[in-house]
Amino acid sequence: MALWGLLAISSIDNVVKPYLISRSSKLPLLLIVLGVLGGVIAFGFIGLFIGPPMLAIGLILIQLWITRRSDETVTLQPAAATAPQDGQEIK
Numbered sequence: 001m002a003l004w005g006l007l008a009i010s011s012i013d014n015v016v017k018p019y020l021i022s023r024s025s026k027l028p029l030l031l032i033v034l035g036v037l038g039g040v041i042a043f044g045f046i047g048l049f050i051g052p053p054m055l056a057i058g059l060i061l062i063q064l065w066i067t068r069r070s071d072e073t074v075t076l077q078p079a080a081a082t083a084p085q086d087g088q089e090i091k
Helices: 002-024 029-071
Strands: none
Touching: none
C-alpha cells in the first residue's frame, strides 16, 4: 500500500498540480513543474508552494532585464569622423 502511494499517487500529484497551477497563470507548464520539483528538493514540503512563485519572479526579472538592455541604444560615431584631420589640433 505504501509503495502504491509513493509511486502512483505521488507521480500523479506531481503532474496534476503543476497543470492546474499553469492554467491559472501565464507560465508554461514545464516551468511550473521545474518550480515545484526544485522547490520540494530545496525547501521540502513548503517548497511546493514557494518554488513556482520564486521561479516566476525570476523569469519576470530576466524578461525585464532583457527588454531594458535591448531598449538602450548606444550611438557610436565612426572612428574616421572623430580622428583629427591633417593640420587639426587634438583638443
